[in-house]
Amino acid sequence: MTKFKRVLGTAAALxxxxxxxxxxxxxxxxxxxxxxCDTMNAIFQKFTAQHPDITVKMDLVPxxxxxENLPVDLAGGAGPDLAKVTDLGGLHKYYLxxxxxxxxxxxxxxxxxxLDWYRAGPDDHGIYGIQTQLTITGGFxxxxxxxxxxxxxxxxxxxxxxxxxxxxxVAKATGTKYPMxxxxxxxxxxxxxxxYGATYFDDKGNPELGDPGFVAAAKQFVAWNxxxxxxxxxWAAQGGATYADxxxxxxxxxxxxxxxxxxxxxxxxxxxxxxxxxxxxxxxxGPAGAGxxxxxxxxxxxxxxxxxxxxxxxxxxxxxxxxQDNYATLEAKSLNIPAHAGVAAAGVKYEGASPAAAKALxxxxxxxxxxxxxxxxxxxxxxxxxxxxxxxxxLTQAIVGELSLDEALARMKDDLAQALAAAK
Amino acid sequence: xxxxxxxxxQVVEWPMRALQRVLGxxxxxxxxxxxxxxxxxxxxxxxxxxxxxxSATGSDHILLRDRSYVGAQNFxxxxxxxxxxxxxxxxxDVFWRAVWNTVSFVVLxxxxxxxxxxxxxxxxxxxxxxxxxxxxxxxxxxxxxxVVVALVWKWMLQDQGLLNATLQNLGFGTVNWLLSPGWAFGxxxxxxxxxxxxxxxxxxxxxxxxxxxxVYEAAAMDAAGPWRVFRRITLPLLMPTMVVVLVLALIKGxxxxxxxxxxxxxxxxxxxxxxxxxxxxxGFAGTPRxxxxxxxxxxxxxxxxVGLTAVQLWLTRRNANG
Numbered sequence: 001m002t003k004f005k006r007v008l009g010t011a012a013a014l015x016x017x018x019x020x021x022x023x024x025x026x027x028x029x030x031x032x033x034x035x036x037c038d039t040m041n042a043i044f045q046k047f048t049a050q051h052p053d054i055t056v057k058m059d060l061v062p063x064x065x066x067x068e069n070l071p072v073d074l075a076g077g078a079g080p081d082l083a084k085v086t087d088l089g090g091l092h093k094y095y096l097x098x099x100x101x102x103x104x105x106x107x108x109x110x111x112x113x114x115l116d117w118y119r120a121g122p123d124d125h126g127i128y129g130i131q132t133q134l135t136i137t138g139g140f141x142x143x144x145x146x147x148x149x150x151x152x153x154x155x156x157x158x159x160x161x162x163x164x165x166x167x168x169x170v171a172k173a174t175g176t177k178y179p180m181x182x183x184x185x186x187x188x189x190x191x192x193x194x195x196y197g198a199t200y201f202d203d204k205g206n207p208e209l210g211d212p213g214f215v216a217a218a219k220q221f222v223a224w225n226x227x228x229x230x231x232x233x234x235w236a237a238q239g240g241a242t243y244a245d246x247x248x249x250x251x252x253x254x255x256x257x258x259x260x261x262x263x264x265x266x267x268x269x270x271x272x273x274x275x276x277x278x279x280x281x282x283x284x285x286g287p288a289g290a291g292x293x294x295x296x297x298x299x300x301x302x303x304x305x306x307x308x309x310x311x312x313x314x315x316x317x318x319x320x321x322x323x324q325d326n327y328a329t330l331e332a333k334s335l336n337i338p339a340h341a342g343v344a345a346a347g348v349k350y351e352g353a354s355p356a357a358a359k360a361l362x363x364x365x366x367x368x369x370x371x372x373x374x375x376x377x378x379x380x381x382x383x384x385x386x387x388x389x390x391x392x393x394x395l396t397q398a399i400v401g402e403l404s405l406d407e408a409l410a411r412m413k414d415d416l417a418q419a420l421a422a423a424k
Numbered sequence: 425x426x427x428x429x430x431x432x433x434q435v436v437e438w439p440m441r442a443l444q445r446v447l448g449x450x451x452x453x454x455x456x457x458x459x460x461x462x463x464x465x466x467x468x469x470x471x472x473x474x475x476x477x478x479s480a481t482g483s484d485h486i487l488l489r490d491r492s493y494v495g496a497q498n499f500x501x502x503x504x505x506x507x508x509x510x511x512x513x514x515x516x517d518v519f520w521r522a523v524w525n526t527v528s529f530v531v532l533x534x535x536x537x538x539x540x541x542x543x544x545x546x547x548x549x550x551x552x553x554x555x556x557x558x559x560x561x562x563x564x565x566x567x568x569x570x571v572v573v574a575l576v577w578k579w580m581l582q583d584q585g586l587l588n589a590t591l592q593n594l595g596f597g598t599v600n601w602l603l604s605p606g607w608a609f610g611x612x613x614x615x616x617x618x619x620x621x622x623x624x625x626x627x628x629x630x631x632x633x634x635x636x637x638x639v640y641e642a643a644a645m646d647a648a649g650p651w652r653v654f655r656r657i658t659l660p661l662l663m664p665t666m667v668v669v670l671v672l673a674l675i676k677g678x679x680x681x682x683x684x685x686x687x688x689x690x691x692x693x694x695x696x697x698x699x700x701x702x703x704x705x706x707g708f709a710g711t712p713r714x715x716x717x718x719x720x721x722x723x724x725x726x727x728x729x730v731g732l733t734a735v736q737l738w739l740t741r742r743n744a745n746g
Contacts, residue, residue, distance in 0.1 A: 068708060075486040090711065233583050237602045239690025239697050240705050385711040393518075400605065400693035402521075407512065414515075422484045423712045 024054045024310045026317060029070065029083035031063040033300070034266055036133060036334040037084070040302070040321070043330060047320045054313050074305060081308040082317070084132065086300045088117040089382030096304035097126040101315030102322075110322065114339045117380040118303065129303035130322050131339035132330060136364045136371070137191040137261040137295040139163065139284060140268065142176075144276035145256050149173035153281075157293070160192060160220070160284045164229050167257040174256075178231035180224065181246035182259040184238055186388030189395070190378055191259065191295045193217035195286025200378045200387070207420070209387060209412040213288060218395060218405060225399045231255065236399045241389035250278075261298070262364040266335050269357035278356065280363040283370065294372035297379050299339070337365045344368070386419040479719035484712035491716070498720035519721060521694045522702035525609070529684075529698060530677035532613045537673050538666070541621050545628035546658075559629070563622035573619045574686035578602075581611060602688060605695035612684045612696050619683060620676065624669045631665030632658070664743045671736035675729060699725055 028044070030037035037060060044056040059080065061069075066085060073079045074094040085091055095118060098107075107127050108115065118128035146153050149170040154162045167179035182188050190198065197213025208214075224230040234246050247264055249255040251271045268278060285293035302321065304314035320326060324342045331338045332351045338344045344365065350358050378384055390412050398408035444452050479498055481491035506513035511520035548559050565573065580586040581601040588598040601607045635658065643653050659666075681700035684690075690697035690705075699721070707718030 071713075072486055075490075087711075232603060233600070236692045237583075237600075237608075237688075239688060239692070239694055240701070241710065242689040242691075383712070389711055396691070397693045400603075400691075400695070402693040402695075403512070411517070418714075419712055422482060422714055424483065 024313050026054065026056045026082060026308075026310060026313060027080040028056050028058045028302075029061055029066070029080040030058055031061055031066045031084060033063075033133065033263070034334055036330075036336070039330050039333040040084075040132070043321060043326050044317065046326070047317055050320075051316065054310075054317065056317065074307065077307055079305050079307055081310060081314050082302060082304045084300050084302050085129075086298075087385055088129070088301060089119075089380055090385055091303070092118060092120050092128070092382055094305050094307065095126075095128040096306040096308060096311055096314060097128060098304065098315045098318060099125075099127045101312055102127060102319045107322065110341050111339055112341060113376050113380075114297075114301070116376070118301065119380070120382065129301040130318050131299060131301040132321070132327075132336070133263075133299040133301070133334070134297060134337045134339040134368070135262045135299040136297055136337065136367055137188050137259065138364055138367065139281040140250060140258045140260065140264065140360075141167075141279055141281055142170075142250070142253060142256055142276055143279050145170050145174050145176055145253070147277075153279075156282045157285055157290065158282075159286050160195060161286075163257055163281075163284050164224060168229055170256045176256055177254040178246070178249060178256070179229050180257040180259070181231035181234050181249060181255050182221075183246070183261075184235050184242070184244040184392060184396075186391035187296055187298060187384075188259060188261070189217070189221065189391055190375070190388075191283075192221060192286075194294050194296075194372050194374055195284060195288055195292050196220070197286070197288035197292060199374055200381075201374075207381060207383065207387060207416065209391060209416055210409050215409060216287065218398070218409065222395065222398050222405055232399065235392075235396050238396065241392045251275075261295070262337055262361065263299075265357050265360045265364070266353075268360070269354045278360075280360045282363075283367055292372055292374075294370060294375050295367060296375050297368075297371055299336075335361060337361060337368065383420060383423050386423065387416065390415040390419065475719050475722060478715050479723055480716070482716050484714065486713075486715065494716065498716045499724075501717065502720055502724065516717070518694055518697065519699075519702055522697045522699045525695070525697055526678060526680075526699045528609070529613060529616075529680065530674060533616050533677050533680075534670065534673045536613065536617045537621060537624060537677075538670055540617060541624035541628055541669065542666075544621065544625045545632055546654075548625065548629055549632045559626075562625055565619045566622040568619070570619065570683035571686045573615060574683045577611070577615050578687055603692055605692055608688050608692055608696050612687060615687060616677075616680060616683060620673075624673060627669055627672075628662065628665055631662050634665075635661045664740070667736070667739045667743060671732065671739070674732050675736075678725065678729060678732070 028040075030040065032038070037058060041056070041058050044058070048055050063086075066083065067087065070079065070083060070085070071087075071091060074091065079094065104127055111131060114131040114134065115127060115129075117131070119126060141153065143153070146166075151166055151170045151173065154166050158166075164180060170176065171179040182192070190200070193200075193214050196217035197211075198217055199211045199213060200207060200209070202208050202211070221230070225232050225235060231246055231249060234244050238244050245260060246255055246258055247260065247267060250258040250260075251268065253276055265280075272278060283293045283295045302318060304311065304318060308314050321330070322340070324340065324346075327338065327340045328343045328346070328348065330336070331340075331343060331348050335350050335353055335357065338348055348361075348365075350361060353361065378387075381387070394403070394408040394412045394415070397403040397411075398405045403411065443455060447455060477488065478491075480493060480495060481488065482494040482497065483491050485491050501515050502519055504515035505520060508514070508520065509524075511517045511524065514520045544562055548555060548562070552558070578585075582588075583598075583600050583602070587601070591598055599607065601611055639657055639661070640653065643657055648656070679700060680698055681704065684696055684698055685701050685704075688696040690701050703718045703721045703725070706714045706721065
């Protein structure tokens, strides 16, 4: 009997060890944006329920860790299995190609152009990530101030100059402190530069910061900051490429027109409440004409890393997240604009969103089909973050008078050449 | 205590004697120093060596095996100027703006720091009411985190901050302190002096209290006036402490980063960008991360700091030798 017990015990232990050897734990690094990580985690638990041998351990980290620490961890071979990232093209060299494990045609059909943002270039046809949060830059207006000032809200097709004139008139009539403001980032500035005709790439596809459209927008932007049309505090009161926004001013009712993006909707809905009426406006146009009225897409996505020891399981997990019902749940709960064609076509019933927030999100979603090809190309370019930073640093120097605009533009060209040489 | 130590020593004695027999008494010292030397090499020497190696490499890769050797190219880029006094004529203009900002910052900050610390120490050395309380008040900012200091002042000085609200209530016009390069720089110096003055005041106070009382009594008997006493007795006898304060303040001034970075972010434009911020942004916060250029810049700063330390040693020895 004792001998039998010993054999049974050994068999049980071996079975346990074998089970443990097969169990896979995937490490997922995520920076919480609203409730997005929590919602994803709930979907991953559902995945584990269907695949008991695969568990997901979520590491909640600050956004700064994703931007600054994750690249260093990945370079040192100590990265997680998967993560939510925003520097989509910049981290390409670490991405796991999911193509061998997923239905490539399905993914192409479902996520379309956003897949390019994770790729190395036009010749790369791999599948690297799933766009979980599609954002679009765009304008918000304080409608109450327009009503009080009895200034007509510019209609569809209105240009940046139309909005500037109207905002200045509203600010003057209502005693509002700032007519306009724009987040301090080159990504947002691109939303103004494209309607002015900025192409960001030359005929050969090389990146540039100095095409005629870009120069015209830069000239106008510097002038608006200097004459008080734009809230100068946002761009000029900072140094380097530090991010700054004017959401506080907009929420406090001190700002007529605010150029930011769809990720502000939740915050505005909860913090403005009944304070005043606000709206999302159609993408402003510019001298380049109707085809160039476009914001900049962006956002974040979940990618797997090639350093993972479990590529198949990572792909399985991402494929599960990409399923229409799971993806729709994620977008509905985290109040994001879907990049999934099927979910976008079916429409998202946002859970817990106020009528103003739902209206704003739908207004942004309606702008997705009209995004300019330049916007997609710029967002998908792997060194775009360097271009954003250079734009911010040098334009600010022109605004505060450290450099003339011509000097700033010349410096941008040099900085870009240096950045591209280093990034080779 | 001895009861506790004796058994331990008995246990340790045998291996120690054996080790001494093998190494000899002179080499045994190295065996004791070895653990500390290993740690020191790992965390002090190795980073310094790596810094030199990185400064001679290019690209945005972090691992040395992926980086290309570029020789002195990073130093050449940093030092490529038509005129060092005109940052606009330099290849890396932001570095030279940061260098000149740092020079102005150090000169102003150290001057004000030493003057105000001395004045405060002189006042706190007198028999005034609530002297202990005031000593604590002046030392209190030293205990605060630099980021907290910066944020508190930022809230007071921003466009719609406390200072402007007060000025407005008193009927004065408001000033956008953080948008004006001159004001932003001036406030950065002021905040730095405010935050660190207590530390130097404490050192000078200790120096003042070390001056023998009988020298002052002799001066009083000779009817020497306060200014004469200060010039002829206090200042000369305080000079060794003043040298320490001066050099410490200089080195700390060159290394300033956190509070100014949290206060202005280096802005407006690059008006308050100091050289350590330039190194941080180039190496860690920018895209792409130019580790080579940042390493080269940090070596140039290190050379300046080595120079300042040499001056400190020379002055200290000169004072010690009378």
